[in-house]
Structures are given as structure tokens and as C-alpha cells.
Amino acid sequence: MFSFKKSLKSIHLEHNKSTMDLCTEMMPIPEKVFISVVQHIGAPCQPLVEIGDLVKVGQLIADSKAFISAPIHSSVSGKVVKIEDIMSSLGTKDKTIVIETDKKQELWEGIEPPLINSKDDFIKAIRDSGLVGLGGAAFPTHVKYNPKNLDEVDTLIVNGAECEPYITSDYRTMMEDTENIVYGIRIIMKYLDLKKCYIGIEKNKPLAIKKLKYATKNMTGVTVVTLQPSYPQGAERVLIYETTGKNLPPGKLPADIGMIVSNISTVGFVSEYYKTGLPLISKRITVDGNAVLFPKNLRVPIGSRICDIIDFCGGYTKPPKKIIMGGPMMGRAIYNHKKALIKNNNAILVFDEEMSKTPEETECINCGRCYANCPLNLMPTAIAKEFSRNNIEGLKKLNVSICMECGCCTYVCPAKKQLSMINRLSKKLIQEEAKK
Amino acid sequence: MGLFKDLYINDSLIVASSPHRVSDVTTSKIMRDVIIGLSPALIMSTFNFGFQVLAMASVCIAACIAFEAGFQYITKRTHTTNDLSAVVTGLILAFNLPPTLPYWMAITGCFVAIVIVKQIFGGIGQNFANPAATARIVLLLSFTNSMTTWAKPSIPLFGVPAIDAVTSATPLMLFSNGQLTELPAKIDLLLGFTGGSLGETSGIAFLIGGTYLIIRKIILPAIPMAFLGTMIVFSLLIGIDPAFQIFAGGAMLGAFFMATDYATTPITTKGKIVFGIGCGLITMLIRVYGSLPEGVSFAILFMNILTPHIDNFFQGRLYGRSSK
Numbered sequence: 001m002f003s004f005k006k007s008l009k010s011i012h013l014e015h016n017k018s019t020m021d022l023c024t025e026m027m028p029i030p031e032k033v034f035i036s037v038v039q040h041i042g043a044p045c046q047p048l049v050e051i052g053d054l055v056k057v058g059q060l061i062a063d064s065k066a067f068i069s070a071p072i073h074s075s076v077s078g079k080v081v082k083i084e085d086i087m088s089s090l091g092t093k094d095k096t097i098v099i100e101t102d103k104k105q106e107l108w109e110g111i112e113p114p115l116i117n118s119k120d121d122f123i124k125a126i127r128d129s130g131l132v133g134l135g136g137a138a139f140p141t142h143v144k145y146n147p148k149n150l151d152e153v154d155t156l157i158v159n160g161a162e163c164e165p166y167i168t169s170d171y172r173t174m175m176e177d178t179e180n181i182v183y184g185i186r187i188i189m190k191y192l193d194l195k196k197c198y199i200g201i202e203k204n205k206p207l208a209i210k211k212l213k214y215a216t217k218n219m220t221g222v223t224v225v226t227l228q229p230s231y232p233q234g235a236e237r238v239l240i241y242e243t244t245g246k247n248l249p250p251g252k253l254p255a256d257i258g259m260i261v262s263n264i265s266t267v268g269f270v271s272e273y274y275k276t277g278l279p280l281i282s283k284r285i286t287v288d289g290n291a292v293l294f295p296k297n298l299r300v301p302i303g304s305r306i307c308d309i310i311d312f313c314g315g316y317t318k319p320p321k322k323i324i325m326g327g328p329m330m331g332r333a334i335y336n337h338k339k340a341l342i343k344n345n346n347a348i349l350v351f352d353e354e355m356s357k358t359p360e361e362t363e364c365i366n367c368g369r370c371y372a373n374c375p376l377n378l379m380p381t382a383i384a385k386e387f388s389r390n391n392i393e394g395l396k397k398l399n400v401s402i403c404m405e406c407g408c409c410t411y412v413c414p415a416k417k418q419l420s421m422i423n424r425l426s427k428k429l430i431q432e433e434a435k436k
Numbered sequence: 437m438g439l440f441k442d443l444y445i446n447d448s449l450i451v452a453s454s455p456h457r458v459s460d461v462t463t464s465k466i467m468r469d470v471i472i473g474l475s476p477a478l479i480m481s482t483f484n485f486g487f488q489v490l491a492m493a494s495v496c497i498a499a500c501i502a503f504e505a506g507f508q509y510i511t512k513r514t515h516t517t518n519d520l521s522a523v524v525t526g527l528i529l530a531f532n533l534p535p536t537l538p539y540w541m542a543i544t545g546c547f548v549a550i551v552i553v554k555q556i557f558g559g560i561g562q563n564f565a566n567p568a569a570t571a572r573i574v575l576l577l578s579f580t581n582s583m584t585t586w587a588k589p590s591i592p593l594f595g596v597p598a599i600d601a602v603t604s605a606t607p608l609m610l611f612s613n614g615q616l617t618e619l620p621a622k623i624d625l626l627l628g629f630t631g632g633s634l635g636e637t638s639g640i641a642f643l644i645g646g647t648y649l650i651i652r653k654i655i656l657p658a659i660p661m662a663f664l665g666t667m668i669v670f671s672l673l674i675g676i677d678p679a680f681q682i683f684a685g686g687a688m689l690g691a692f693f694m695a696t697d698y699a700t701t702p703i704t705t706k707g708k709i710v711f712g713i714g715c716g717l718i719t720m721l722i723r724v725y726g727s728l729p730e731g732v733s734f735a736i737l738f739m740n741i742l743t744p745h746i747d748n749f750f751q752g753r754l755y756g757r758s759s760k
Contacts, residue, residue: 407455
């Protein structure tokens with residue numbers, strides 16, 4: 001009865017994309033960078049340098065033998081002054097390589113465009129580049145591009161839906177690096193032998209849609225899909241449905257239904273690396289919020305601290321009360337502005353007290369808004385009930401594990417219940433039970 | 437730049453779980469919209485029965501707030517009267533009463549609605565039965581005589597009616613007694629120029645209020661449409677006038693404002709449709725075959741009891757579980 005429905009449920013947010021038309025500026029090299037060995041999902045890397053070593057831009061400084069991992073490169077030239085355990089912005093204590101910069105930004109001698117003749121060369125090159133999913137997930141890209149059933153995969157979905165409010169870094173990539181994106185699509189499709197490509201971009205970015213439509217008009221199999229400007233269009237499951245009409249069943253990976261989903265900045269980087277051989281050492285981010293003097297789009301060396309980035313943006317205008325790495329819907333609020341930028345960060349938002357308040361919770365009135373607005377049809381109030389009873393079987397039955405933590409339920413709740421947080425905790429509960 | 441940097445104070449950042457933005461919808465704003473939705477009917481009712489209506493509504497609202505605040509004070513619970521839900525309960529209960537009902541009886545009804553049905557089950561959102569429907573039934577069974585003495589509406593506007601003296605049968609009583617020739621004209625039903633309780637009158641006013649709630653997305657159209665639709669289909673099947681059935685009595689009030697109460701109705705759309713069909717069916721069965729002239733509140737209460745089971749049975753289809 002509902003199978004003709006074209007869209008999954010979504011919510012409308014204020015976009016607040018006032019940095020949309022700000023061209024990317026280069027952030028000057030800070031005095032020190034703090035490069036954590038955990039910049040991705042998967043096994044942490046081991047430092048390959050020692051205190052006192054001199055390093056150059058693009059030099060490999062940490063790596064891991066594990067399959068799901070991505071190497072880490074120096075974003076600056078200078079001297080390793082410390083390797084210590086620091087609580088990163090992810091909330092875990094990880095080895096962090098501290099490099100005092102010499103501001104010369106000398107390139108490492110080993111930098112050269114990769115030689116690619118086959119799919120295996122391509123995957124190896126992606127791994128060597130240190131690329132991870134730049135949309136926020138930070139999943140190592142070489143793993144994503146090399147699923148077990150690659151021969152059954154025929155579709156590339158490029159995620160240009162930057163649905164989080166405030167963030168415009170992907171939009172700037174689309175506007176400034178259009179050619180890289182198109183070339184990236186070309187080589188990914190070539191080496192992974194993909195036939196089709198959908199680029200999903202929301203309607204509120206008409207220029208980006210125009211630019212990419214024009215740039216891809218002679219490419220066979222490439223379609224630019226205009227998406228509704230609602231949230232969360234950029235979530236993997238939602239994007240797959242909105243571009244191809246296919247459902248990704250719970251517990252399955254996109255490759256299982258024949259597709260690979262990649263963020264548009266990730267795709268753009270593939271071509272940058274292909275041309276120059278310079279690994280992932282900097283990141284385009286949006287700095288915004290009502291407590292920062294000059295909101296900007298910036299290209300920042302990985303490992304720069306937030307306080308240095310804010311300094312470059314003119315500093316704070318009011319005492320900051322909440323600093324979010326990422327967007328306001330799914331980003332992580334950090335507890336100290338001395339945390340360093342990692343590969344997957346795409347925004348730093350700084351808010352004053354007024355904008356940082358957590359509203360007071362009242363009683364659930366069973367209005368069903370959380371259910372009515374969940375893109376995946378989960379029942380947050382039922383999940384909350386089972387969570388309060390610690391009923392893991394009940395939580396499994398309610399499929400909380402597929403929750404993508406988009407935050408729609410918390411957003412629409414008139415009682416201001418932290419439903420999304422309860423889902424997150426419920427997922428943890430199930431994971432811990434599975435470990436036993 | 438030093439100056440701006442000094443604005444940062446160590447350990448002053450708020451760390452919270454995402455999302456860091458929430459909508460501005462709150463429980464009290466929802467309740468305020470429900471009150472706005474009820475106001476056309478209140479105005480029409482005042483027009484028809486005089487200021488007695490406003491007095492009755494005020495008494496019920498005041499009593500509901502007082503009972504809620506009192507209960508929460510005695511049991512040392514958080515005070516929630518500013519969420520306006522007690523106002524809504526009071527207003528809807530008043531709509532369920534004849535304007536001539538003695539105030540102490542109305543206040544007894546408020547006690548049943550707020551204390552017995554709502555608060556001792558845990559307050560807002562926790563009750564399983566509709567407070568106003570239950571209170572009406574309790575009053576009907578306890579004070580049958582007063583609850584079925586209906587004033588004749590006084591026209592022209594705000595004329596002081598000798599309400600105690602004039603009584604009239606409600607259209608549904610006439611229907612129930614088989615006095616079909618004496619049924620009021622449709623236009624009187626639409627505007628509410630008929631005998632009945634405060635809210636059993638103007639169909640048009642409820643349509644306006646109900647449409648307002650649907651536009652404001654406070655309620656989904658599923659329940660009222662299933663409720664009234666079932667009544668229409670049932671009437672057509674047994675060959676009686678469907679328009680009379682949905683405009684007479686409390687069907688409009690029930691369908692838009694009582695059967696849509698969040699706490700006591702199913703959460704999924706399919707569940708809501710089933711709930712609405714059940715309400716419509718039971719209402720018609722009582723009206724046509726039962727010994728009571730009106731059955732809306734019984735129908736709603738009965739379906740309230742079934743709600744948890746409807747919810748269990750009609751869970752939404754999870755994303756990705758389709759058999760497309």
C-alpha cells in the first residue's frame with residue numbers, strides 16, 4: 001500500500017548556511033600540530049616516528065597492519081617533540097604525535113603520483129593516501145571500495161547532500177573542485193568497473209546542481225539527482241532510497257545491494273591524490289556559530305587545534321558555551337577547545353550560552369511525533385521503555401541497531417526527551433551483550 | 437586577538453548528546469492549539485445557550501487545574517499545570533455536560549477525570565482511558581436524571597433563558613424513541629440550534645476547530661476520518677440518514693477532540709485507522725440497537741482499553757523490511 005511512496009520521512013530544519021558563498025581560505029600553519037593515531041574507524045595506527053625526528057609534509061608517520069585502518073601522514077614539516085596519550089575529540093585516550101612546525105612546509109621526497117594499472121593498484125593507492133570517509137563516518141575508503149562481492153556492485157552513489165545546518169564545506173568542494181569530483185567519479189567507475197553513478201544534491205544548492213550537471217553531461221551512466229532540502233537526506237540509507245528507490249535491509253552493507261556510497265569530498269580527494277600523490281593531510285571545514293567573529297570556510301592542516309583555528313577566524317565574540325565538531329544534529333560537543341582536528345571533521349561550530357541550552361524534559365504525552373518523523377520507522381518511545389527495563393531482547397525486537405542517530409526524534413519531541421541518546425545507549429547495550 | 441581568546445573559560449563548555457538543536461514545539465503549545473481548536477465550538481455554544489456555557493466551562497477548567505495542582509502538591513510531584521493539559525481536560529469535560537448540570541456534579545466529574553483517571557495512573561501521557569469520556573460516563577451513571585435534562589437553546593443571542601424550566605429532548609433521543617418526524621432541520625444541527633450538552637451542538641464549529649488541528653499537524657486526519665467514515669457507511673448500509681448521525685450528538689466532538697487524545701490512542705497510522713473504525717462502529721451499534729440514545733463516550737472508552745493491543749498488532753513497517 002505504501003510502496004509507491006517516493007520519500008522516506010524527514011524533517012525540515014533551518015539551514016543556516018550563511019557561509020555558503022565564502023570561498024575556502026588557507027589556514028596558516030600553526031606552531032604545533034597534534035596528530036592522533038586514531039583518525040578513522042578501525043584499528044589504531046602505531047607511530048613510525050620517534051621524538052626528535054624531523055618530518056616533512058606528506059610523510060607517513062603512523063600505520064597499522066590491520067585491514068580496517070588507514071595510514072596517517074604528517075600535515076606539516078618540522079620536528080616531533082612529543083608522543084603522548086591525549087584524550088582526543090572522540091573521547092578516547094590515544095597516542096598523539098606532536099610536531100613543532102618549522103613553517104617551511106617542505107614536501108617529503110617520496111611524494112609522487114601513484115602508478116595505477118589495475119583495480120588492485122587503485123585500492124592500494126587509496127590505502128596509501130590515508131583516505132577515510134570524509135562525510136563524517138571516517139570509515140577507511142580502501143575497505144569500502146573493495147567489498148568481497150565487487151563483481152556484483154555496479155552503482156556508485158556520490159553523497160552531495162549536506163543536510164546538516166550550518167555546514168557548507170562539501171558545497172564549497174562542489175563549487176571549487178567540480179573537476180576533481182568529476183574526474184574522481186571517472187577513475188572510481190573505471191577501476192571498480194561500475195556502470196552507473198548517482199550524484200545526490202539537495203534542491204537548496206541550485207548552483208552546485210547546475211555545475212555538476214554541466215560537468216557530467218557527456219558521461220554515460222552518471223545522473224545528478226535533485227533531492228528535497230530536508231534532513232537527513234545525506235544519511236546513507238536515506239540517500240540510497242532517494243536516489244535509487246532501493247531499500248538497504250538492516251544488517252546489510254550497500255555493497256550487498258550492488259552499490260558503493262561515497263561522500264562527494266571523498267570522491268574529489270581521490271582525483272587529487274591520483275594527480276599529485278599528496279596524501280590526506282588537510283581538510284576543508286566550515287567554521288560558524290554565533291560566538292565566532294569571522295565565520296569561514298577553511299582548508300586546515302590535520303592536527304590543528306580548535307583554539308588555533310578559532311584564532312584565525314578572529315576569535316570568540318562571546319564566551320563560548322558549546323563547541324561542536326560537525327553539525328548541530330549529529331556533531332560531537334567537545335569539552336575543551338584544545339582538541340585537534342581529525343580527518344573526518346567537516347565543521348567547527350561555536351555557540352554562546354543562549355544557543356547552547358539543553359531544554360528541560362517534561363513527561364512523554366505519547367503524541368507519536370518521534371515515530372512519525374523517524375526515517376527508518378523506528379519507535380523511539382517503545383525503545384525508551386525497553387531501555388528503562390534493561391530488556392535487551394525487547395530492544396533487539398525493536399531494531400534499534402539500525403538507528404543512524406540522526407536525531408530527528410529528539411528534534412521533534414514536544415517533551416524534549418533525549419530519545420536519540422537513549423537509542424545510542426540502547427545500541428551500546430546490545431553491543432556489550434553480544435561481547436559477553 | 438588576545439582579547440577574544442580571553443573569553444574562553446576553561447571547563448565551561450557544555451557537553452551534551454546530539455542533536456544540539458530541537459524544535460520549538462512543546463506540550464503547552466500543543467495544548468494551546470487544542471484550546472484554540474475548541475474555541476469555535478465554545479463560541480457557538482455560548483451563542484446558543486447563553487453565558488451559562490462560559491460559566492460551566494470556567495468551573496470545569498478551574499476545578500481541573502485545582503485538582504491537578506492539589507494532587508501534585510499532596511503527593512509531592514512536579515507541578516505540571518502550566519502544560520495546559522488540565523485546561524483542555526476541563527474544557528472537553530464541560531462540552532460533555534448539559535449546561536444546566538449543578539456545578540457540584542460537574543466538579544465531581546473533574547475529580548474523576550483528573551485524579552482518578554489521569555493522576556493516579558502517573559499523570560499526563562500515562563492514563564489509559566480518556567479522562568473526559570470516563571468522567572462523563574461516571575456522571576451519566578451516577579446522576580442520570582441531571583445528566584439527561586437538556587436545555588432548549590435560547591435564541592436570539594444571549595437572551596437570558598429560563599433554563600431550569602425549559603427542557604427538550606436531544607435529536608438523538610428523538611431518534612432513539614423513533615420520533616423521526618420531529619427531528620430538527622439539518623441547518624439547525626449544523627449550527628447547533630438543538631438541545632444537548634455544551635459540545636453536542638454545532639457540527640460546523642467542530643469541523644472548523646478540527647480542521648485547524650489537522651492543519652497545525654496537532655492531529656492526523658486518520659482517526660476522525662475513520663470514525664466519521666465508519667458512521668456514514670454504517671448508516672448507509674442500514675438505510676438511515678448519515679448526515680444526521682455525524683452531526684447530531686457528540687460524534688464531532690468525539691471524533692476530533694476525544695478520540696484523538698494522544699495518550700489513549702494508538703501511535704501508528706494503521707492503528708489509528710483501526711481505532712477510528714472501532715469507535716464509529718460501536719457508536720452506531722449503541723445508537724441504533726442499544727438502549728442509550730448516545731454512545732460516543734462508551735465507544736471511545738472501549739477502544740481506549742484496546743489501544744495497547746492495537747499498538748502491538750499494528751506496528752509500523754520497519755524501513756528495509758518491505759517485500760517490494
